Amino acid sequence: MINDSCKSCFITEASPGIIIDATGQCNVCRYYRSEKGKSEIQKALSIDCLEELKKIAEEIKTSAKKKGCKYDCILGASGGFDSTYVIYVAKKILGLNSLVVKYDNGVCHRLSNENLTKTCDLLGLEVRIIPVIENERKYLLNSTKALMNIGVFFSACFSCHYTIASVVYREAKKEGICYTMTSTNQVEQDFAKASHGLMAKSLIKGFFSCHPVNMLKFVYYETKAIYSFTKLKFSFDKLSLRFLRNLFRLHPVKPSFIKKINISEYVAWDWKKIEGILRSELGWQTPRYTKVPYLRFDCHYAAMIDQSFKKLTGLTEHAMLLNWFAQAGFVNKSEIEEDIKYMNDENRVEKEIGIVMKEFGLEDIKAEEQ
Numbered sequence: 318m319i320n321d322s323c324k325s326c327f328i329t330e331a332s333p334g335i336i337i338d339a340t341g342q343c344n345v346c347r348y349y350r351s352e353k354g355k356s357e358i359q360k361a362l363s364i365d366c367l368e369e370l371k372k373i374a375e376e377i378k379t380s381a382k383k384k385g386c387k388y389d390c391i392l393g394a395s396g397g398f399d400s401t402y403v404i405y406v407a408k409k410i411l412g413l414n415s416l417v418v419k420y421d422n423g424v425c426h427r428l429s430n431e432n433l434t435k436t437c438d439l440l441g442l443e444v445r446i447i448p449v450i451e452n453e454r455k456y457l458l459n460s461t462k463a464l465m466n467i468g469v470f471f472s473a474c475f476s477c478h479y480t481i482a483s484v485v486y487r488e489a490k491k492e493g494i495c496y497t498m499t500s501t502n503q504v505e506q507d508f509a510k511a512s513h514g515l516m517a518k519s520l521i522k523g524f525f526s527c528h529p530v531n532m533l534k535f536v537y538y539e540t541k542a543i544y545s546f547t548k549l550k551f552s553f554d555k556l557s558l559r560f561l562r563n564l565f566r567l568h569p570v571k572p573s574f575i576k577k578i579n580i581s582e583y584v585a586w587d588w589k590k591i592e593g594i595l596r597s598e599l600g601w602q603t604p605r606y607t608k609v610p611y612l613r614f615d616c617h618y619a620a621m622i623d624q625s626f627k628k629l630t631g632l633t634e635h636a637m638l639l640n641w642f643a644q645a646g647f648v649n650k651s652e653i654e655e656d657i658k659y660m661n662d663e664n665r666v667e668k669e670i671g672i673v674m675k676e677f678g679l680e681d682i683k684a685e686e687q
């Protein structure tokens with residue numbers, strides 16, 4: 318039955334690639350309960366190469382000193398779970414003086430900016446929050462207007478993702494910083510694998526199944542959006558080889574002067590421990606206190622993506638991210654039932670979409686449609 322959820326998690330067969338077997342369990346839960354799945358989780362939780370990372374940190378410090386650079390490294394951060402932990406590790410464990418950079422697209426969650434400034438204050442780090450960039454907003458606005466005709470909002474975040482990386486590279490160049498640190502986590506990796514195909518397919522399906530007038534409107538606004546995206550890329554690199562290299566890319570190429578260190582290759586993604594540190598030592602906050610980490614709360618636009626996912630699979634993106642912890646066997650389904658309800662709640666999603674629509678001046682268009 319397509320609407321029955323897995324006995325161990327909240328997913329149904331409406332999600333692509335999900336097969337619920339005769340025992341009532343989905344293939345993802347089954348995988349994480351197999352020897353292979355269990356060892357994958359165990360491996361991620363037992364990474365311990367901190368000494369190696371400390372050696373790299375010493376090299377970073379020496380390199381910055383030699384160059385007479387004020388900062389050891391640069392960190393792009395949002396104030397969410399993972400980026401806040403990277404700031405913590407870089408300073409408290411590795412002793413690096415980092416410059417922290419954030420791009421605020423104008424619809425960031427208040428708490429994410431507060432988390433970031435609070436963390437940097439406590440750790441004595443400089444933070445630069447870059448306000449809305451005109452062409453980035455134009456892309457996001459026109460892309461939103463285009464996607465309203467299709468009914469799913471995937472692909473609207475491209476310009477923001479491009480800008481986040483670009484401002485880090487730009488500030489690094491300005492300050493002569495040669496190192497950056499990032500992290501990855503299993504939840505995001507698994508989610509990307511499971512959702513990219515679905516997002517692309519639903520955009521194509523949405524386009525070919527909408528009314529011809531909506532098709533034309535989509536093409537009109539999408540063309541405007543792409544024009545702004547190109548201008549945005551130009552504003553970072555001017556007419557250069559780099560601009561041409563980035564012309565058809567969704568993420569800018571990393572400049573050769575900067576080295577990227579992924580801390581997840583050295584430090585375990587022990588989410589319970591990480592959340593404990595963030596909350597107790599840095600006063601890190603989320604819109605709701607959830608049993609497992611509340612990922613991706615940092616941008617209200619995520620609610621547009623939530624709505625699109627819910628339409629397609631019955632679960633919002635935020636619900637799916639929480640659901641991963643049940644799939645991976647960290648919590649029982651019942652333990653996160655209330656959190657899933659909150660993440661899947663229409664009122665929460667509508668409220669956050671309302672904030673975006675107000676900021677974009679799109680409330681009238683939205684009302685017209687309904």
Ligand SMILES: [Zn+2]
Pocket residue numbers: 323324325326327328342343344345346347644
């Ligand atoms: Zn399941």
